[in-house]
Amino acid sequence: MNIEQIKEIEQQFLEYVKKMIAYHEAINVMYWDLRTGAPKKGVEQRSEVIGLLSSEAFKMATSAEMETYINTLLSEEVKNSLSDITLHTVLDCKKEYDRMKKIPLEEYTAFVTLQSQAESVWEEAKETADFALFAPYLEKLVTATKKFVEYWGYEGNKYNTLLDMYEPGMTVEILDKVFGEVRDSIVPLLQKIEASPTKMETEFLYKHFSKEAQEKFSIDILKQMGYDFDAGRLDETVHPFATGINPGDVRITTRYVENDFRVAIFGTIHEGGHALYEQNISKDLVGTTLASGTSMGIHESQSLFNEIFVGRNKAFWKKNFDLLKSYSPGQFDNVSLDDYYRAINEVKPSLIRIEADELTYPLHVIIRYEIEKGLFNDEIEVKDLPKIWNEKYKQYLGIEPDHDGVGVLQDVHWAGASFGYFPSYALGYMYAAQFKHALIKDIPNFDELLEKGELQPIRAWFTERVHQYGKMKQPLEILQNATAEGLNAKYLLQYLTDKFSGIYQL
Amino acid sequence: MNIEQIKEIEQQFLEYVKKMIAYHEAINVMYWDLRTGAPKKGVEQRSEVIGLLSSEAFKMATSAEMETYINTLLSEEVKNSLSDITLHTVLDCKKEYDRMKKIPLEEYTAFVTLQSQAESVWEEAKETADFALFAPYLEKLVTATKKFVEYWGYEGNKYNTLLDMYEPGMTVEILDKVFGEVRDSIVPLLQKIEASPTKMETEFLYKHFSKEAQEKFSIDILKQMGYDFDAGRLDETVHPFATGINPGDVRITTRYVENDFRVAIFGTIHEGGHALYEQNISKDLVGTTLASGTSMGIHESQSLFNEIFVGRNKAFWKKNFDLLKSYSPGQFDNVSLDDYYRAINEVKPSLIRIEADELTYPLHVIIRYEIEKGLFNDEIEVKDLPKIWNEKYKQYLGIEPDHDGVGVLQDVHWAGASFGYFPSYALGYMYAAQFKHALIKDIPNFDELLEKGELQPIRAWFTERVHQYGKMKQPLEILQNATAEGLNAKYLLQYLTDKFSGIYQL
Known part of the structure; x- marks a missing residue:
């Protein structure tokens, strides 16, 4: 040719x-x-x-x-x-x-049908806290997925093939190491916090904050972050999400709870982080399959970086606390910036992953990872899941669910056969901490920028190293290029230890 | 087989x-x-x-x-x-x-390109009132369309083929007759009105009416009409429209002008009429090409029936004037229902079709029809259009444009080569009057229903005879079945004569 x-x-x-x-x-x-x-x-x-x-x-x-x-x-x-x-x-x-x-068409079709049945059965099972109802479907989904793994092939651990679907290049070998470190470090830190005499005053968080005012504040913050409203819009939904329709049209939704403004504010910042990624993908990739985030984990690193390293940072609230107060007159009377900062960073082990604080969140994810790995290596059987789930919650978080509806049945992921997806939530968090560590070498006045509300240099740093590439680079390649090393849990652990030792005076 | x-x-x-x-x-x-x-x-x-x-x-x-x-x-x-x-x-x-x-692909492609060029040239020409700029494009569009008509073939008049695209079965032979009658009847009626000593007090129409309140009133009226909000939604746009995405999802948009609430109210009722048609098409037709209105004219009959025969009827305002007042406190102080009714029915010849009152509106359409027919029968040349346009406005409406921007260049239709489309606006009006005449035989207490806000029987009458069929029946078939005769201009003329003789005490 x-x-x-x-x-x-x-x-x-x-x-x-x-x-x-x-x-x-x-x-x-x-x-x-x-x-x-x-x-x-x-x-x-x-x-x-x-x-x-x-x-x-x-x-x-x-x-x-x-x-x-x-x-x-x-x-x-x-x-x-x-x-x-x-x-x-x-x-x-x-x-x-x-x-x-690689999957025979009839098997794939049967699988899609099974998935959709499983999702409606799961809804009912969760509602009635009846794991036995859901178990046969989960059993079949696991069996079918195992068969798919055989079709697809695998290197090393069978679960690697599933991980690779959401986080290309990620392996059990890497995760066992970093998740082990995270778990072994957070569990004792959590125990120290629980034993600490420091307690937060949080009642003011739950006072009425009008939906309209929350929306205005959300828009202000999105603009500060560099979210481009000419290339997106903010709407309200029951389950918040960000969707990159194309890089010039990346939409966010959020949810307003009038007696807990945090849902909208931190939710918006989180989805805003996802949106910054999609909005800043190179225009050269539009019309190819590459104009979206490279993996679930890298995507989550962008949302969590913004939600946690920006949004739960005291410097950010030095800039924005007065603005927040102006949108809900009376709510924060007699609340100092320090009170506020401590309140939004309270650590409190809970049963539900999506409501977890930033310290215990990775433990929720690690529990799911350990279970999935066990299922796909024939070390755990579906019927034993509630028992194993509850034991792990007891062991890592010190609490146990009253029933499976707030335990093993809480997430939809398994009903959709999204095995291998959960780890990306904690991976994103580690990536975010590692990016932060690299970023402050280039932008040492990070906190100062937050205090001034000048977030553009931070967004630009990520655009140069992460956003622009879309799927042109693999997740670990992006991490290596941006931070000059492979995945390393220590940055997250250092961050959590420093932050919560300070807040809880350990 | x-x-x-x-x-x-x-x-x-x-x-x-x-x-x-x-x-x-x-x-x-x-x-x-x-x-x-x-x-x-x-x-x-x-x-x-x-x-x-x-x-x-x-x-x-x-x-x-x-x-x-x-x-x-x-x-x-x-x-x-x-x-x-x-x-x-x-x-x-x-x-x-x-x-x-029937059209060679290369000719069709060239035509689409020409159309899109013509539309942007038209915009500039309208802005600068420069017909000479637009003329060569219009010339080419007419020439190309004439060639298409040759490809498509025609029966009787060449223009019939164009009419048939928007109003299947409609012909010059029918239109010449009915439009002639309408013109010859409205022109003298208008002259009598202009000579009448009766003048309307209309200043209160232009007072401030908040957008939010207009929206609430629009929603109230749509519900009264039977518009189903579970199968649609109302939004705001610069150019209002209704779109039938499927019969379970028929959306309306409207425009709010705070110093002229009529734009939104009558616009919403108009689009609501289109929407009632699309919402009530038989579910059996979903997924075929037949689940939409059968023609532009029948569609317009539904919007105009609602806008004019319902929305500008005194009985309707007996029900709704107090509601309107409640949404704009102060605006209608010292305005009686009669004052209000007369104000919204003021007749005033104007240059712009889309701002015309209900008496002069058909004249605007007939002028365009006569010109298009002349163009496609080689009786009129493009270069003479401004002169012919202005003469006809003088002759029918008694007024002349200062420049072509408010004259021959005002509508986008010709730039899009939508020749044959205009007649449907006036046809819809005649259909609506003829439907009304048939309807009151079945529902003699029409006005009483309006006074009570009970519009469902009226909607149901149309659903049975018009809406449900979608494109299963041709326009003239629907008209014949519902009214037991072919197109007849007398019902519209009778309506206009009666109504305006009353209002202007002729």
């Missing part, structure tokens, strides 16, 4: 991908619309439309045409002539193609 | 159409989103996505596969075995197929 012929095939491939991405963009807009206010009587037909378009996109991703593109463009004679973006796009398409094509 | 084989092909065809309709639904959601608040930096990529999906839908509508379906399903041996819905869907697809396939 001569260069001209290669260029022509490359161009055809990019057009093909652009069309596939168009389906995804349309689907994303319709999802956003469904969740932000689509009328309920149109939902059934809308779901059918989403299904039809999804199936078109699926067909394109797994077509004979796609196979030909992959084989042609990745052949030795062609590969080196491709642009960097094309090459990464082909590799990304190949990964998806292999994942899909 | 045996029955089983026919059933199978029929099923395949319906699946094929369902997919094509899925593209349209996705496109409609994205359009709505673009117009109601999509962030501007995402617009370019969104437009590309809409383009890609539109082209997929176009390919499906004109594919060899579609051709085979049409030929197979409409063959003598098969045709009679089809369900009624399938048969009408095939016929509808055939019409679209023929329309598209």
